[in-house]
Amino acid sequence: MIKTTETMKAAVIREFGGPDVIRYEDIEKPKVKAGHVLVKILAAGVNRLDHYVRGGGYIPEIETFRILGADGAGEIAELGEGVTELDVGQRVIIVAGFATERKDKDHRPTITSPSFAFPEVQINGTYTQYMEVPDYAVLKDETGLTVEEVATLPVVLGTSVHALKQVAGVKAGDKVLIHSGASGSGSMQIQVAKALGAKVATTVRSAEKGEYAKDVGADLVINMREEDFVEKIKEWTNGAGADVVIDNLGGDVLAKSIEAIRPFGIVVIYGFSAGAEATIDVRNVFFSEKKLLGSMASDVEDLQWGLEKVKEGLIKPLIDRTFPLSQANEAHKIIADNKVRGNIVLLPWA
Numbered sequence: 022m023i024k025t026t027e028t029m030k031a032a033v034i035r036e037f038g039g040p041d042v043i044r045y046e047d048i049e050k051p052k053v054k055a056g057h058v059l060v061k062i063l064a065a066g067v068n069r070l071d072h073y074v075r076g077g078g079y080i081p082e083i084e085t086f087r088i089l090g091a092d093g094a095g096e097i098a099e100l101g102e103g104v105t106e107l108d109v110g111q112r113v114i115i116v117a118g119f120a121t122e123r124k125d126k127d128h129r130p131t132i133t134s135p136s137f138a139f140p141e142v143q144i145n146g147t148y149t150q151y152m153e154v155p156d157y158a159v160l161k162d163e164t165g166l167t168v169e170e171v172a173t174l175p176v177v178l179g180t181s182v183h184a185l186k187q188v189a190g191v192k193a194g195d196k197v198l199i200h201s202g203a204s205g206s207g208s209m210q211i212q213v214a215k216a217l218g219a220k221v222a223t224t225v226r227s228a229e230k231g232e233y234a235k236d237v238g239a240d241l242v243i244n245m246r247e248e249d250f251v252e253k254i255k256e257w258t259n260g261a262g263a264d265v266v267i268d269n270l271g272g273d274v275l276a277k278s279i280e281a282i283r284p285f286g287i288v289v290i291y292g293f294s295a296g297a298e299a300t301i302d303v304r305n306v307f308f309s310e311k312k313l314l315g316s317m318a319s320d321v322e323d324l325q326w327g328l329e330k331v332k333e334g335l336i337k338p339l340i341d342r343t344f345p346l347s348q349a350n351e352a353h354k355i356i357a358d359n360k361v362r363g364n365i366v367l368l369p370w371a
């Protein structure tokens with residue numbers, strides 16, 4: 022008897038370009054290896070990273086196709102040989118970024134693992150019906166949230182906890198400035214900073230996004246189009262400057278973020294929505310011993326800490342809207358137009 026290859030639907034790119042290079046295709050369903058699990062993806066979150074990967078510049082080339090997506094939630098469809106801690110049908114969250122070799126799984130920070138891989142960057146991602154991952158790269162979903170809500174979390178929650186708690190060491194009472202408070206990352210960082218007991222100021226570029234950021238929990242909202250955020254932060258901190266800035270923007274904004282912190286304060290360089298290149302006056306850093314720190318991806322412990330805060334009701338998932346996976350290109354147009362608030366979710370079985 023001839024055994025036919027099983028297929029599945031996935032949103033893939035075979036070339037770099039605008040949102041319409043995303044193709045909704047039938048591709049081969051992965052087979053589960055020993056020590057791995059096959060996850061039936063019920064919802065896949067969309068991040069700005071996906072837009073960068075699709076546009077080119079993040080991965081050097083695409084050999085055949087690349088499945089986009091770093092955020093995924095679903096249920097276990099199959100267990101590989103030797104997997105005993107998980108059950109078929111169990112709800113799980115895929116960890117955003119993990120070592121692909123079991124021997125490397127405990128390296129911390131995880132990005133230092135010799136076999137570190139981020140879904141869609143080094144390996145195929147979550148915009149698919151099934152994804153095969155090592156058993157230690159999933160967490161049991163005990164949040165009580167809908168699968169769509171859970172799918173918004175791994176990237177923004179894990180990396181926000183990493184940036185604020187691990188890298189910047191934010192503590193109760195700190196005054197923190199977070200850029201783009203209505204964005205996927207910014208809206209989560211506001212919630213994580215509040216869960217750590219900080220006071221939060223945030224920047225936006227429209228009144229409507231300002232309302233959104235206020236509802237998410239920001240204590241002070243600054244419309245960058247109308248107000249100078251450095252002046253507003255100085256007023257807010259009685260002339261001192263913020264303890265920490267989470268800079269999701271880079272570009273021309275970074276130099277001003279440095280001005281907005283107090284002496285010995287910290288700017289965490291987290292993203293580059295406003296540009297990947299920046300010019301700074303070095304004297305503004307060393308004269309007052311300010312610290313510029315990078316924050317990249319997260320460790321599973323960051324995500325676990327964040328999920329505990331979700332269970333305590335201190336952090337909420339923020340769904341912008343959902344699309345069937347076949348319309349992943351429409352989701353990318355919203356990101357490209359800077360129209361997203363919170364996170365968009367794709368549904369592979371809709």
Ligand SMILES: NC(=O)c1ccc[n+]([C@@H]2O[C@H](COP(=O)([O-])OP(=O)(O)OC[C@H]3O[C@@H](n4cnc5c(N)ncnc54)[C@H](OP(=O)(O)O)[C@@H]3O)[C@@H](O)[C@H]2O)c1
Nearest residue numbers: 069180204205206225226291292293294295316317318359
């Ligand atoms: N370090 C990490 O581990 C990590 C993890 C996740 C994401 N990131 C990075 O963080 C950045 C933000 O990601 P995201 O998912 O939050 O993006 P997003 O949800 O797409 O939001 C980006 C927002 O940035 C604002 N913006 C865009 N261009 C701007 C400009 N020139 N000046 C001022 N504001 C501008 C827009 O909001 P307004 O209209 O309100 O200005 C836009 O909606 C990206 O560079 C991403 O790669 C890093």
